[in-house]
Amino acid sequence: KAGVTQTPRYLIKTRGxxxxxxCSPISGHRSVSWYQQTPGQGLQFLFxxxxxxxxxxxxxxxxxxxxxxxxxRSEMNVSTLELGDxxxxxxxxxxxxxxxTEAFFGQGTRLTVV
Amino acid sequence: DQQVxxxxxxxxxxxxxxxxxxxxxxxxxxxxxxxxxxYPAEGPTFLISISSIKDKNEDGRFTVFLNKSAxxxxxxxVPSQPGDSAVYFCAASSYSGAGSYQLTFGKGTKLSVIP
Numbered sequence: 114k115a116g117v118t119q120t121p122r123y124l125i126k127t128r129g130x131x132x133x134x135x136c137s138p139i140s141g142h143r144s145v146s147w148y149q150q151t152p153g154q155g156l157q158f159l160f161x162x163x164x165x166x167x168x169x170x171x172x173x174x175x176x177x178x179x180x181x182x183x184x185x186r187s188e189m190n191v192s193t194l195e196l197g198d199x200x201x202x203x204x205x206x207x208x209x210x211x212x213x214t215e216a217f218f219g220q221g222t223r224l225t226v227v
Numbered sequence: 228d229q230q231v232x233x234x235x236x237x238x239x240x241x242x243x244x245x246x247x248x249x250x251x252x253x254x255x256x257x258x259x260x261x262x263x264x265x266y267p268a269e270g271p272t273f274l275i276s277i278s279s280i281k282d283k284n285e286d287g288r289f290t291v292f293l294n295k296s297a298x299x300x301x302x303x304x305v306p307s308q309p310g311d312s313a314v315y316f317c318a319a320s321s322y323s324g325a326g327s328y329q330l331t332f333g334k335g336t337k338l339s340v341i342p
Binding site: 117119146148153154155156157158161163168169171203205209215216217218219220221 | 231233261263268269270271272273276316318323324325326327329330331332333334335
């Protein structure tokens with residue numbers, strides 16, 4: 114069974130631009146969550162999608178958005194990039210996203226904003 | 228306000244000895260706790276979990292202990308091996324409504340196992 118796939122792996126963008134990151138979950142998984150990891154910080158929750166609906170959102174500005182498609186693939190978009198958006202963005206999938214269901218993470222997309 | 232805290236950014240242990248990683252939390256609504264291991268350039272991988280109604284869960288060399296009254300959990304690795312060298316994240320799960328459970332992570336502890 115293929116794991117969680119995130120593309121691209123690395124990205125360099127200029128301040129003010131926008132970026133779209135992609136995540137393909139494990140086959141059969143319907144819940145996709147996104148996290149931001151910055152140096153010295155833990156993983157900070159961005160949002161969760163389930164069956165094409167955003168079920169939960171973390172404390173991030175509206176510049177961060179996402180969506181999920183009918184095949185459970187998900188994208189996240191960051192508009193008007195700031196230097197502080199430089200981070201590792203991780204996507205995680207789980208079958209239904211229950212409390213005891215561990216999330217399976219992708220390798221992440223390393224975004225650098227210059 | 229950090230709800231899940233890993234107060235030790237790093238830990239060094241001799242190979243064969245016990246590694247003890249600690250985690251404290253503040254939110255009593257957390258009902259499940261998980262540990263993840265992360266190698267550089269890879270995503271976190273699930274290691275072990277424990278329900279809030281239990282005080283111990285064991286899986287091979289890994290044991291997680293939960294002390295609810297102290298809002299404290301710990302991960303024990305016995306014996307430690309060089310391949311265990313990684314960053315370990317403590318995570319806590321809570322219900323966020325609409326069928327969604329959210330994981331709140333600590334900042335991680337970098338474990339170095341010295342041969």
